[in-house]
Amino acid sequence: MKRTTFAILAALTFVCTPAIAHEFKAGDLVIDHPMAFETTKTAMSGGGYLTITNTGSTADRLIAVRADFPKVQLHTTEEKDGVARMIHLEAIDLPAGETVTLAPGGMHVMFMGLGGDPFEVGEAIPATLVFEKSGEIDVKFNVEERTGHSTDHSTHGASD
DSSP states (O other), rough: OOOOHHHHHHHHHHHHHHGGEEEEETEEEEEEEEEEEOTTOOOOOEEEEEEEEOSSSSSSEEEEEEEESSEEEEEEEEETTEEEEEEEEEOOEEOOOHHHHHOTTSEEEEEOOOTTTTTTTOOOOEEEEEETTEEEEEEEEEEOOOOOOOOOTOOOOTTT
């Protein structure tokens, strides 16, 4: 399931560099900069990150993310006795007037079952965010170079 070719990615890097920060809107929700980090060739999964600002006066919830992978879940990372582990979340609350951040080491989207097709810098991963009240919105997670981040999802399997 190769999502793009290297030649196209190389060409688009020069054309689209100013557009790295990107946002999407669904009703009162603003989804800012969906992204994922590049993964190794042997990675079984990769994390997705973004911020969601609820500009409205009513709370909402992110209840699912759909993408072309065997399994996609919302997760959070918890540390207990010095060991970080990921925990599946049924939903992420989006209080009215607040911003919620999905970031390394905290809440995130887990794309599982990469099957030898790693996330590559410059690639865009299409996904659909599903909200309880605001409905669905199509986004693209831009794959960026991993620099200075310690959260590694490469060994997190699709069997969770």
